[in-house]
Amino acid sequence: MSTAFAATGTVPALEAVGISKHFDGVFALNGAQLSVRPGEIHALLGENGAGKSTLVKVLTGVHTPDSGRILRSGEEVEFANVRVAHHAGIVALYQELSIIPTISVAENILLGEQTPSRGGVVQWSRLRRRAQEQLDKLHQKIPLRQLAGELSPVQQTMVSFARALANDAQVLILDEPTASLTDTEITELFAVLRSLRASGVAIVYVSHRLEEVFELCDRITIMRNGETVLTKDVADSTIDEVISTMVGRSPGELFPDRGTATSTVALTVEGLSGRRVQDVSFTAHRGEVLGIGGLAGSGRSELLRILAGAQKHVSGTITVGETRLPHSAGVARTLDAGMALVPEERRSQGVILSATIQDNIALANIATVSALGMVSGGRIADITRRGMADLQVKARSPHQPVGELSGGNQQKVVLAKMLARNPAVLLMDEPTRGIDVGTKAEIYRLIRRLAATGTTVIAVSSELPELIGMSDRVLIMHEGRISGEARSEDADEELLLAYCYGKAVS
């Protein structure tokens, strides 16, 4: 039905022609093109650094392009700043910037100049009525008087949509809108996006989650190195084609060959129970990559946190090699026993963004780099150099703040930090979240290299192809329990998904 609408909208709602933009002499965009029709959901894809976010910023008036034209419904426009773009009906919604937590839902929908008032006094009843109209368009039931900060993430996203509608937005740009949503919430979000599409709104959808793109979007535009390399209908494309276009090579190379796990047990978990985790037992071997999957809320991340000592458990035992950890040992003792965690929330839990690469690595290895309570600069420099070389961290110098690096390189710093301790067991939570496809392949190769040197890697992932591709063996959790196990050469997505939903498969 979207295509029917698209057919009538022959004039693109928003068109970027030959946009170039450079920073400090380096081209971020080099003649980029994008054409979004009214009533379509248009995926904007590319590796990190391909120019997606710069293009979005040009389209929303954050940056002015060096050259090129922007056409809004066929008319050439210039966006001097964000507000001009806003007035032209172009609204970008970023996950972390979507709402104001301290004021009510109604006020969030009709913010600032939109708030109905007379003589400087807010007209609450008109405000609520008009806010309700916007929510009705989205078929959302959200209490208008509630503070927006108390809503669930998906409700907050809905409120920001409602505000965009109230602003008469004709072009919505969404950046990774599903990042913090559960599967059911994603379904709800997609339903709303489809109804917005049906009402003629043009939606630009920026995401790394290709499965979602193929489920939701009408067309895709792929960028690489600041240029637009492909625009085509989703129906005529495949995930493989998209990946190879993004990376510039074929996806078969994404996952390295599997290794051979040894039979030496590196980790034994018996009867582990705690918050969201019920009676979990398994073993992992030296040199093995063990994937753990499950739906959001299945307890997969909690299991990992308990193993890392970051969350207390109620009962059960954890044995690393021969050493049985004391009950709820805590992070420090777990680290000493040789088990380290690379957390999912890289920016808040993994690295200190304002600190340099060297300081981040030194911090996690303070015992290694110091003697008699004094920190040895030489040793820090040493392990930093080694870590950066090992992991091919792309940075100007060890003294560059981590916040300036790309997501993939930040993740490498987190890894370097943990690897400097030579852990026997490395726990990784969503090791490739928010990382572009090119760097993903590097991370997979790295995991494999670690396994080859005898490290046991236990990785939680929400992406089934990733679980199968990177692991030797996969455990699936459902409602806190292990609902299925498969060697990855025997596993396919269908089987794992069945486990995810707790279905016994014979």
Added chain:
Amino acid sequence: MTTTTTPPTAAEVPVQKRTSIGKFLVQGGTTIALIALVLFFFAMRPDVFLTFTNVRNILFQVSILAIISGAQTLVMVVGDFDLSLAATSSLAGSVAASLMLDGTSTLPAILVALVVGLGVGLANGFLVAYVGLSAFVATLATMTSVTGLAYLVTEGTTLFDLPAGFDSLGQGRVLNIPVPVYIAIGLSVVLWGLLRFTTTGRKWYAIGGNVEVSRLSGINVQRGRLLAFTAAGLISAVGGILLAARLGSASAVQGSDNLLFSVAAVFLGMTVIRSGRANLVGTMVGVAIIGVMSNGLNILGVNSYVQQVVTGLIIIAAVTLSSVRTRER
């Protein structure tokens, strides 16, 4: 406690449906702490604590703190805070007193003092919103300079012998209630209305909640912050003028304890509501806690050093209690 223990019936679905008053009452440990304090002091001295005279004493004693705390609330709503408020109030009181001793009549002297407060607020707002200094640095600096100015204006002495008409602003009574109590209540109601009903107030809340979204929604963030600081300066000047009238004298440092107490009152007030934002009703609960504590402990004859320790502990207890409640949700 009551909300969490009552299991929701199938009919009423999870969304909290409660009148704002009911919600307010069960919200935080802070309100409970205030009630507990009142009950405690009443139990200890039933013959004294809740008598008309003593309640009037408490209201009189907190009226100026209430005004300064109201000013602090505005600034904290936009997500900043103002260390210079008490100093600004002292300066305003000193300026008014100095002018009146020079022979300026009362009303113009008060107006000039108000303009001085407005000016200090404007300077703070300009430094924070337009120059981009942190509120801590900017207001710490203005606090230092403003205190210096107050020393200059008073020549380091205490100015006294102010006109009777002026003194009656602080010491006079209407219907047997001191004038500052009316002014504090009146100003609080105005500020409450300002924050709750006007677009200006709602914009302040928006700015305090998320600067970026506010900016993108066409709210002039810089002007909003400037305005909040300016209003706070003006209101603190009202407090300082009243303090001078109440004491019948003005010195450069009188009322300097109002700074920490005002911040404490706003923080206590933030624990009163679930969202944890600065709000006027909560601030007044905080002011009441501080006032009841001080009066009650005086009545019980508790050593003032011990009082100070206990006040700190009560603040910690109230904030802890309400943060525990927040976590339970």
Added chain:
Amino acid sequence: MRRRNGWGATVAAAAVLTTVLAGCGSGDSGGSGGGGDDSFKVIAFTSGNQTPIGAWWVKAVTQTAKDNGWDLKMIQGDFDFQKMNPQVESAIGQGADAIFDGYTDVASIGSIVTAAKDADIPIFAMDSATKPSDAFAVNITTDQQAIADGTLKEIETSLGTLQGKNVMVIGHDPHPGIRLRSELALEDLKAAGANIAGGDVQKVKSPATGRTEALALVTDYLSAHPNGLDAVWVGWDDAALGASQAITEAGSTAKVTGCDATSEALAQIQSGGAFLATVNQPWPEILDTVTQDLTTFQKDGTLPSENFQAVDVTVVDAANASTITPSDKLG
């Protein structure tokens, strides 16, 4: 006296401060510190320059230095010893003939005393300790016992007797003089058979808010004990004014005494309200005596024979209030 020009005075104060901050009292010698200079070098310091008496002292010492041709280095501490002490010590390091301490308690300047001893520079002081101290070549202060005696006598006269009367004592411990005279007053009151309201000295936390603290304290006490006070003895005038206001507002007939003879207290005493009496401490005379000791030392290097002197004070009540120069109007 009422005819004063606020803004003019402000400018004048600013000018004085600027001069003082410039670091030299514009004495005859002009420059500060030259090695071969044979002028008499004095380091003067006070932490209390923000109080009226402290401000007067700074002006008066600056003038004295000018009159006697001293090379004066004036250091003002703003109640901040962390800032003041190192400044004084570095001045000592650059060499001086004598040090003049105004109103800064010996307990707060231990490091200065040590530095001065090491450099063999005598410290002349006024109101810097309540007891004799080896730290000073001389320290002249007022007789705290005389202050307590004089004020209590006023109360006794007014009430007829102290026996069985309810008296509150308000003090401020960090100030050594106030602490000592409060304790003396407390003991004397107990000895005379008075009931001490609250059982002990009531303590004000900060001198800056002394008036509001005393006001709340007495108001609340009267609220809890209606007619429970016959008198309030307060260690200094600013707080005494708060106590007196509380008494007036509560309609009590209790009497108040203070200390310092500020102009505001004098006015209250003359108006015949609750404020009964205060004490005038002869600071100008004390300054003269210390100056005398300094010039003697300048001439022939003789140090005073006694290193502590507690001079008598004048009790001020309605009878003599009009004859007293208020302590905040000395300059």
